[in-house]
Amino acid sequence: MDVTDLRVALFTGNYNYVRDGANQALNRLVGYLLKRGASVRIYSPRTEKPAFPSVGKVINIPAIPLPGRAEYRAPVGLPLSARRDLKQFAPNMVHVASPEVLGHRAISWARNHDLPVVASVHTRFETYPRYYGLTFLEPLVLALLRRFYRRCDAIFAPSESMAQLLREQRMSYDVGIWTRGVDKEIFSPSRRDMEWRRSHGIADDEVAIGYLGRLVMEKGLDVFSDTVETLRRRGVKHRVLVVGEGPARDWFEKRLPDAAFVGHQMGPDLGRALASADLFFNPSVTETFGNVTLEAMASGLPVVAARATGSASLVREGVTGQLVAPGAIGSFADAIQRYIEDTDARRSAGEAGLRLSDRYGWDEVNQALVDSYLRIIRHRSTGAQPPRGPFG
Structure with a gap:
């Protein structure tokens, strides 16, 4: 069996209606599978106005807006129309990308049809309650996630640090790595544009602290803004460059009244915006990989990040950042402050990050997951059964 024999059914609660690192990774995976001759069908909610053009055939799954976060939609299950399409498509691999109702229904469908099922882990959902005053719910969320992932043949984390955390949390008996790549045509120091910086009020002699990502509280916006306020009180000259949109933008703008907010950027414009910063600050602890951290490194920026899953596997402390x-x-x-005041340290860390980013090519990354698909299918063909823990 090889890649051309693969028939992959991908289930996700969001494939193209919000643009984020997880969705872009899934779209790149589908594109790679199709390029290699595999068959793929995506089962996900659709929208009349997608955030970006998606790759592959998408079968619509009914969904409702999430309370308080209407930009996201929650699938309500696996409808009969999707089950009919699955029967016609006849997948030999089921991939679930989000641990919600649709994901659970997809796992049950796969197990009922004796098909292998894998899950990719894209964010640390168990950390979300702490950003909304619901920290007491974290143990419950962990238990629900453990039940979900233990019903799969294998799960895949985007970084070794995240994989190790999943093992410690006893999420699965088979934890693999599906890391992320970076588009070097978009993210490059050559995209830096001083005139563009000036057009947003950033002087040539000002060090711009970059933020890239969705403007939502779970990205650590409070830590980011408190840190910037500390720099201001110390009298450290700087500017902040914020790239992205989200429901917390008004809150963030009030906390950072002197920052340049340039909104949502795509393609070459995104590469230009990121490369036009001087250093990158990522205080988030929710990422499992940190696509934005890798993109900043590919843009030649030193990175200051939280010591957490994702960034801990990318940033070489004292070499590419802190x-x-x-x-x-x-x-x-x-x-x-050190990178603002020490030009040589800033340049050296940026150059080191650029060299390290060369290791992350999308084709190599996605082929590793394809190889895992084939391994799991071969394992099942010998008569082996999926692991069944206490929640099986």
């Missing part, structure tokens, strides 16, 4: 204990405002400010 890792700081999550939430440690003073330590974040110390690390950023």
